[in-house]
Amino acid sequence: MRTAKHSISMQSSQGTQSFHGHASFFRILRVMCGSILFLSGTSAHAGIAFTPHLSEYSRLPPGQYTEATFVFTEIEHIYDRDGNKVKLGLPFVPPGASTDAALGLFKMLWVGNIFRDSGIPVLSTHPQFCRMIGVLGYQQNTEQIAERVRLFGKKPGANGHGDLFGLCGIYTDDYLWGPVKANALLATTVKFPVGRYDQDAALNIGTNYWSTIPQFAFHSEIFGRIYIDGTIAYQFNGNNDKPSFGGLTPTRIADWKNAEINVAWKFNEHWFADVGYSYRASVGSNHYDKVTINFVDQPLAPESACANTNAGLQNLGIDPLATPEICNSPLLTHFFLEPRPGPYSDRGVMGRALTGGFYYVYRTSSVFNFRVFYPIAGRGSQIDVLFDVCTSEPCGPDSADNISTLSTTLYGVQEAAAISATPFYEFRLVYLFWAP
Amino acid sequence: MKKPLAICLLSCAFSTTVLAQEAPPQMGRYMPLYPGLYFQGGYAQDERDASYDRQGRDRNSAVPTVNGRTAFPEKSISNVFTWHFPMFESQNLTFFSSRTHLARVTLRYVDTETEGALAAFIQSPPADAPTETTLLRNSGSGVGDLTAEFGSFLYGASTPGWRERERTPFAVVALIGLNVPFGVYDRNAPANAGSNTTWIQGRLGVHWQPWLHAFVDAGAGYRKHYRNYDPSFGALAPAVQGDEISADLSLAHRVLPGLYATAFAQWRDGDANQYQNPRFAPNAPPADDQNPLLPEDNFPTPGTYFDDGTGLTVLGLSLKYFISQRWLAALHYSQPRSGKSGQFLLPFTNREPAGCTIGTVGCTTYPGDTVLVDGLGPARSYSSDRLMLSLSYNFGLGDAFTCTGCKQ
Numbered sequence: 001m002r003t004a005k006h007s008i009s010m011q012s013s014q015g016t017q018s019f020h021g022h023a024s025f026f027r028i029l030r031v032m033c034g035s036i037l038f039l040s041g042t043s044a045h046a047g048i049a050f051t052p053h054l055s056e057y058s059r060l061p062p063g064q065y066t067e068a069t070f071v072f073t074e075i076e077h078i079y080d081r082d083g084n085k086v087k088l089g090l091p092f093v094p095p096g097a098s099t100d101a102a103l104g105l106f107k108m109l110w111v112g113n114i115f116r117d118s119g120i121p122v123l124s125t126h127p128q129f130c131r132m133i134g135v136l137g138y139q140q141n142t143e144q145i146a147e148r149v150r151l152f153g154k155k156p157g158a159n160g161h162g163d164l165f166g167l168c169g170i171y172t173d174d175y176l177w178g179p180v181k182a183n184a185l186l187a188t189t190v191k192f193p194v195g196r197y198d199q200d201a202a203l204n205i206g207t208n209y210w211s212t213i214p215q216f217a218f219h220s221e222i223f224g225r226i227y228i229d230g231t232i233a234y235q236f237n238g239n240n241d242k243p244s245f246g247g248l249t250p251t252r253i254a255d256w257k258n259a260e261i262n263v264a265w266k267f268n269e270h271w272f273a274d275v276g277y278s279y280r281a282s283v284g285s286n287h288y289d290k291v292t293i294n295f296v297d298q299p300l301a302p303e304s305a306c307a308n309t310n311a312g313l314q315n316l317g318i319d320p321l322a323t324p325e326i327c328n329s330p331l332l333t334h335f336f337l338e339p340r341p342g343p344y345s346d347r348g349v350m351g352r353a354l355t356g357g358f359y360y361v362y363r364t365s366s367v368f369n370f371r372v373f374y375p376i377a378g379r380g381s382q383i384d385v386l387f388d389v390c391t392s393e394p395c396g397p398d399s400a401d402n403i404s405t406l407s408t409t410l411y412g413v414q415e416a417a418a419i420s421a422t423p424f425y426e427f428r429l430v431y432l433f434w435a436p
Numbered sequence: 437m438k439k440p441l442a443i444c445l446l447s448c449a450f451s452t453t454v455l456a457q458e459a460p461p462q463m464g465r466y467m468p469l470y471p472g473l474y475f476q477g478g479y480a481q482d483e484r485d486a487s488y489d490r491q492g493r494d495r496n497s498a499v500p501t502v503n504g505r506t507a508f509p510e511k512s513i514s515n516v517f518t519w520h521f522p523m524f525e526s527q528n529l530t531f532f533s534s535r536t537h538l539a540r541v542t543l544r545y546v547d548t549e550t551e552g553a554l555a556a557f558i559q560s561p562p563a564d565a566p567t568e569t570t571l572l573r574n575s576g577s578g579v580g581d582l583t584a585e586f587g588s589f590l591y592g593a594s595t596p597g598w599r600e601r602e603r604t605p606f607a608v609v610a611l612i613g614l615n616v617p618f619g620v621y622d623r624n625a626p627a628n629a630g631s632n633t634t635w636i637q638g639r640l641g642v643h644w645q646p647w648l649h650a651f652v653d654a655g656a657g658y659r660k661h662y663r664n665y666d667p668s669f670g671a672l673a674p675a676v677q678g679d680e681i682s683a684d685l686s687l688a689h690r691v692l693p694g695l696y697a698t699a700f701a702q703w704r705d706g707d708a709n710q711y712q713n714p715r716f717a718p719n720a721p722p723a724d725d726q727n728p729l730l731p732e733d734n735f736p737t738p739g740t741y742f743d744d745g746t747g748l749t750v751l752g753l754s755l756k757y758f759i760s761q762r763w764l765a766a767l768h769y770s771q772p773r774s775g776k777s778g779q780f781l782l783p784f785t786n787r788e789p790a791g792c793t794i795g796t797v798g799c800t801t802y803p804g805d806t807v808l809v810d811g812l813g814p815a816r817s818y819s820s821d822r823l824m825l826s827l828s829y830n831f832g833l834g835d836a837f838t839c840t841g842c843k844q
Contacts, residue, residue: 068541070616100665102616104582136582136618140632143675143712146666153571156666159630160620161579196578196620200571297567301793362523 052229053369053428054264054272054359057217059171059183060111062127066431067107073424075099078411079378081347085421088145097144099203101424103162104136128170129187135162135195137205149202153296154245157203160196165189169215182220189213189233199244207415209253210238227272230261237416245413246293247341250286250381253416254348257281262355269361276355278373285345286417291385292339293410298393299334335403337387338395344383346412351378351419357426367430378419381412459514460752460768460824461700463651463688466609466641468536468593468601469520476516478826484508485551486819488775490744494819497552499626499810501779502718504553508627508816512580513545522595536593537586538609544580546619546629554626557718564723564733564790566716568624568670576628578620587611592643604643611639611657626669626812633664633677649690656683661814670715673813674778678707678745688754698754702770706746709778709815713738721805723786733790734804736782743778748817764828771821778815781806 076098077085088097109131115123140157141149149156169187191213195206217231235256243249257280264274357371384407392401412418459478485507487498499506518540524533550558561569592607614637619630639657646652661677682704691697714736723734752770759765784804792799810816 102618104616104618136579136616138617138632140665143663143665150568153567155623158621159618159632161618198622297791301796 051278051355051373052217052231052260052262052276053357053371054227054229054262054274054367055219056229056262057183057185057219057231058221058227058229059127059174059185059219060109060129062112063110065107065109065111067105067109067428068431069103069105069107069426069428071101071103071105071424071426073101073420073422075101075420075422077421079351079375079380079419079421080411081379081382083377083379085378097142099139099141099145099157099420101139101203102137106134106136108132123170126170126172128168129185130168131166133165133167135164135205136160137162139203139205141202145202149245151295151297152246152293153200154293155198155201158196158198158201158205160205162195162205163207164192164194166192167213167215179223180220181222182218184216184218187215187217189215193238197242197244199242202245202413204244204249204414207240208242208244209240209416212236213258225266227264227266227274228261229264231258233258240416243288243290246339247288247291248293248410248412248417249414250346250412250416251289251342252287254282254284254286257283264359272359272361274355274357274359274371278351278353278355280352281350282348285348286381286412287342288344288346288383288412289342291341291344291383291410293385294337294339299336301334334391336390336393336395338390340386340388340397342385344385346381346383346417347379349379349381349412349417349419352376367428369426369428369430371426371428372423373426374423375419375421378421380419381417382409383412384408385410460754460770461653461655461684461686461702462754462766463686463696463698463756464643464653465686466607466643466653466655467604467651468589468598468607468609469518469538471521471536471598472519473831474518474520474828475831476514476518476826476828478514478516478824480510480512480514480822480824482510482818482822483820484510484816484818488748488772488777488817488819490776490779492747492774492776498816498818499554499718499812501808501810502553502557504556506550506552506554508548508550508575508818510546510548510627512547514580515543517541517543522598525595531588534595535589536595536598537588538611540583540585540587542583544582544619544629545578546580547577548627548629549575549577550625550627554718558626565720566670566735569716571624572669573622573625574627576620576622576625576630578629579618580629581619581631582616583613584616585611585613603645605645607643609641609643611637611641613637613639613659621668623666623668626672628668628813631664631814632666632668634662635659635677651688652686653688654683654685657681667712667813669812670717671712672714672717672809672811673711674709674743674811674815675712676710677814678709680704680706680746688756694758696756698756700752700754700770702748702750702752704746704748708742708745709811711741711743711780711811714741714782714809717782717807717809719807719809721784721807723784723790724802724804726786726802727788730788731790732786732788734784734786737785737803741780741782743780743811743815744776746776746778746815746817748775749773762830766826766828768824768826769821770824772817772819775817775819777817778811779808780811782809 076088080086111127111129113127118124138159146156167187167189169185172184175182191211193208193210197204197206197208213233213235215231215233220228237253237255239252243251260278262274262276264272266272353373353375355371355373357369360368387406388395388397388402389404390399390401484498486496489495489500497505498508520536520538522536527533558572558574587609590608590610592604615635617630617632617634621628621630621632637657637659639655641655644652659680663676667673667675684702686698686700688696688698723732725732750770750772754766754768756766783806785801786804787801
């Protein structure tokens, strides 16, 4: 334990009291604040919804298609703002903590040509398609983290229905160049923020902001054996005026650029295997304007700070960060913490991943697909938040009883900010419900 | 399609899944059906204003340890999609190619709320209650959990020949099921649409047609529950629900052409539920006052607690009317006859001065009173009657796929 390094002056409602404080006391506070927020969230929805599969962008026969995709992951690692892969929650929660997520994506696709007899150039000769994607989800942190977030009056996760994706687009012609057959498409997706969204939750199924995603994609078949699908897309994101988890989801969300490619090999008419590459990165920074995360029970006593700081360390074989001498200091009776709301900016977020899977095509009506999405690099969102420390309320930068200001690094959470470094697994069923 | 088979098709498609709000068992539910897709939509209503206590007594409240009456009225909509299909027919795979199978997905929407004494506690918790009680909410309504099942017919549905089979006098099916906790779950609410936990189950069902127009179905199953990371309402809901065994039996018979009557019974028995570190109780005892000079409070003594398990036996009747070969309307009424809910003894610890951090200088604790508390969520076994209306549609009486069995 560090020894006293400097003196501070502490004002209380009873007057001014000088004493030799411990630098470690502020370290405790800093660590305590930072310790709350190692939370992730599956950066799931748009990314998962648009990762291309075998023949994802091929020109399909007119008709209606249905698809159900189940995604499961147990996130134990996330990326920090320097691109390091860090263990979720350590050292402040015992090993084994994770963010568990299961998503169900239900897709309905229509392919046809409503302009066929209209004579309108381009449209009358090129089929169109529209797709709706509904989401159900389960996203919860394990109990070690649940216990921690309770200190802040927050919930560790949320379940329910997600945002609704709607997209329409148009196919190009089919092109034949020797053994190569290809087509392309143009589409625009709109994400309607109708999903369940709880401002108190560390994880949410809904995002509470609009997105509009114009997209170019292509499909190619070579020698009838190799199938290539690729896309580039730009995701315009709206603002979120009601950030969740104490303002640790961004209020002004950066736009995203996406590029993905998938190459599949056909063994026979039933069996396929594929590998893919996915790249997603924000364009600029996310901005946080409404940070409110704070301890629900205030004022805080030094011993509370110690209890929260030391919790879980013993299980890891780490000595307590704060000793009883500090925790039971008679010189500090209580204090209040108050975060400054912002604005703060992160360094932007990025994720790169490989995918691999196999397919079984059953008759002409069903496709079963299993896939692994394996992150290989990333950068998550972190911001340096200022907390005022006061001996009375209201606490703020102009408070007469403000004794110090701390800067602590907090993780951004949920889809727009957190980048998982843990693989997720996907099981997908495509079914021709009302077969053409 | 022959008429006896056609008549059964719609009625057989409904889920056999036994849930907290149990769906009534359908006639012919373990019968192999003609391959295709079947849909059933159901609306159910349950006042849930009475429950069994741990001794099996029928109590006039959903949470009997809280003074005054509490109810958790619930209205739910279920959508059940069932596919019957042959599999790998042309590939001669052992087991899989020689029989038909089924897959079933159940989606739900649940509207629930808390009424009465517990609602009043949520609205205005006592001043000396923990801070967490100020965050309590009445309920969490919305989409419910998703249940997925897969089954293989061990007997009575051999392939080839499923196209010509007109009647199935006897069949046996093995099913596995999985609950995916997509349902809305608010840990601050005592009643929720979702369970926030996964379970898996295995089930064996038998179908028998002893004489014309009679359908006997019986099944038994075992369900294993996994951990709920964030048990609701101050952890008064189980962190780990006890594993369950269940059984069901139904006898259906034609009353008039197109009209069938069914009598059914359901039974389940659950192991002890585990509760982890409850944080408050609505019926907390007052804190003892050892030192009149210091304010005191109390809190549930942290620890792991167990109840005595849960159970429920239900009897019921159904009437089903075939509007056409594709449409079936049904009305189900079920009445619990006996049961047992989860309750456990929760000791409290007194603390002086109030709110102090335990283990620090000047903060003293000593044992307080012990109270009986109700386990919430899946620990409750309600004794209220239940009504359900359902409407079924058969999408797939024909062979939807002209290319069945061929290569393209």
